[in-house]
Amino acid sequence: MAVHLFNKSAFSLTYQKYMIPVSSEIxxxxxxxxKAKSNGRPLEMAVDVGCGTGRYTLPLAPHFKKVLGLDISDSQISVAKQISLAKNVSYMVAPAEKLPLKDASVDLVHAGLAAHWFTIDKFVNEANRVLKTGGCLAVHSFEPFPDFEYNNSSHKMNEVMSEVWDVLYQYFDNVTHDMxxxxxxxxxAIPLKDKERITDVxxxxxLSIPEMIGFIQAIYMFERFKEKDVKGAEKLLMQTEKRFREILGENADSxxxxxxxxxxxxxxxxH
Known part of the structure; x- marks a missing residue:
C-alpha cells in the first residue's frame, strides 16, 4: 500500500506546499x-482523523473549543506542528482505527481526503464510540482526475493531463479506486441511521504552470513513480511543463x- 509514502519528510513538505487548496465549499x-445538528449546543471538541499536514484541521479551529489532528505519519504531523498557529489545535500520531479518545467525548469526527486509506469498518466503529450523543461524523474527498480549462485550448490541456494520468495510473493504489x-x-458502512451523502460538489x-507542476508532484502516484524511476519522473515533469507552456504561449508566465x-x-x- 502506498500509505508509506506519507512518512517521507520531503513528500510531506511537497504535499503541504502544492496539494490543491482546502475546499471552502466542502x-x-x-x-x-x-451546527444544524447541534441544536445550539456549544461545540467543544473536534478530531481530524488522517489530518496529514493539518490543511483541513485548521479551518475547524474557529468553530470548536479544541481540535485534535491525528495521523499515522510522523513526518506529516511534524509539518502540521510547524505551520499551526491556532492555540486550540494540537496534533498526535495515532491510527484511524484506534482513536486515543474517551467514549462519548467528541462533537465532530472529521476526515478530509483520507478515509479511503482507513480500514473503514474499524474506523466508523471507533467514530461511533467517541462521538457524543448528537455528535457528527464527516468524511469527504474528490474524484481523482479533474478537468482543466484554458480559453479555447481546454481540449489540448486535458489531452496533456490525460497522458500524465496514463503514466501515473500504473502506480495507482487499489484503495484509491474507492474514490x-x-x-x-x-x-x-456507517452504523448510524441519521446520515446522508452529498455528491458532485x-x-x-x-493554478499557474509552476503550481500545476507542483500539484502533480504532490500526488502520491507521482511519488511512487519517482521511487521506481527518478529520471522517468523528472522527464515527465519537464515534458509536461514544456507542453503547458506551448499551449499558453506568450502568456505562460502570467x-x-x-x-x-x-x-x-x-x-x-x-442519536
Missing part, C-alpha cells in the same frame, strides 16, 4: 451540518488555468 457544508464511487461504501481552482474538481462528502449524526 468545509462550509460540513460546518453547517454540524471513484464517491464514498458510497463508507456511507453503507463542484469547485474551481486557478496566466492561470482552471482546474475543475468534483467533491463529495458523507455526513452522519449519532
Amino acid at each position: 468545509t462550509n457544508i460540513v460546518l453547517s451540518y454540524v 471513484f464511487y464517491q464514498y458510497q461504501y463508507i456511507y453503507d 463542484c469547485d474551481k481552482i486557478q 496566466d492561470c488555468l482552471n482546474m475543475h474538481m468534483k467533491y463529495y462528502c458523507v455526513l452522519a449524526r449519532k
